[in-house]
Amino acid sequence: MAAAGSYLSARSQGGRWLVRIEDLDRERSLPGLADEFLRTLECFGFQWDGEVLRQSARGEIYDSALARLGAAGLHYPCRCSRSMLAALTLEPGQEPVYPGTCRDRPAPGEGPHALRFRIGRETAPVTFDDAIQGNVTQDCRREAGDFIICRRDGQAAYHRAVVVDDELQGVTEVVRGSDLLSSTPRQILLQRALGCRRQRYAHLPLLTEPDGQKLAKSRRAVPLEPGRAPSQLCRALGWLGMEPPGGLERTNVSEIWSWALPNWQEARLAGRRACRLPASGRIEGAVGS
Numbered sequence: 001m002a003a004a005g006s007y008l009s010a011r012s013q014g015g016r017w018l019v020r021i022e023d024l025d026r027e028r029s030l031p032g033l034a035d036e037f038l039r040t041l042e043c044f045g046f047q048w049d050g051e052v053l054r055q056s057a058r059g060e061i062y063d064s065a066l067a068r069l070g071a072a073g074l075h076y077p078c079r080c081s082r083s084m085l086a087a088l089t090l091e092p093g094q095e096p097v098y099p100g101t102c103r104d105r106p107a108p109g110e111g112p113h114a115l116r117f118r119i120g121r122e123t124a125p126v127t128f129d130d131a132i133q134g135n136v137t138q139d140c141r142r143e144a145g146d147f148i149i150c151r152r153d154g155q156a157a158y159h160r161a162v163v164v165d166d167e168l169q170g171v172t173e174v175v176r177g178s179d180l181l182s183s184t185p186r187q188i189l190l191q192r193a194l195g196c197r198r199q200r201y202a203h204l205p206l207l208t209e210p211d212g213q214k215l216a217k218s219r220r221a222v223p224l225e226p227g228r229a230p231s232q233l234c235r236a237l238g239w240l241g242m243e244p245p246g247g248l249e250r251t252n253v254s255e256i257w258s259w260a261l262p263n264w265q266e267a268r269l270a271g272r273r274a275c276r277l278p279a280s281g282r283i284e285g286a287v288g289s
Contacts, residue, residue, distance in 0.1 A: 015172075022161070066149065079102060079112075103118070131266060132270060144185075167196040206274050231250075237256070242263060
């Protein structure tokens, strides 16, 4: 669903649509999974511009950005474990706020440690206008705390890699799910620190169960099926606030995109964080909402 929304936004404005494989997490990056993902996109009629960028091959670029942050005194080592941080969480599923335990400690000696971005005490709350969610403000120090930019295994953390890639790829618009809305202010802080441009953001509503659980983690979600691409694509368009005409699902993905692009209206989703689905039945083609 997020892929469809971003594709519609880019193509309807005559823009480029880029594909990036975010495969820095070795435990989750199974062999062949990225290629399967690309084949699925092709079956659903997605056409990307330029080469596919794979983050796992860009370590030196991310390290260069890290060195610049270090020279400015904007990161510090942290040995806090996940279990220690989980104990700080007040409610299940809530993101822990890092209390700055290692912020002013002496640098550790040998041994694994992460690196955290040092949020300045004078940093004002970050505010930005999201094209779908409206005005968003986050006090990063209070609501998130200093965040990890280098993992204990030495790999670049998500925020650093994304900010560097967006800048070097010339990305001007980021369209993604609202589950990443709270990440954006932290990425804006990194953009400022590295002298990067700020993108236009649009965070799409997520598909959720009636209780608010993300559908992608639900037993009711089933995989996308290339053999049923037209019907599943039409269903995704419906979740994005569109009303495909009857019979369109019996055509082909090329015709569906030809109808969808001129009929895309981002404003239909304004203010919606989630799309809650019926309490019964199987939801087809909903993985990766």
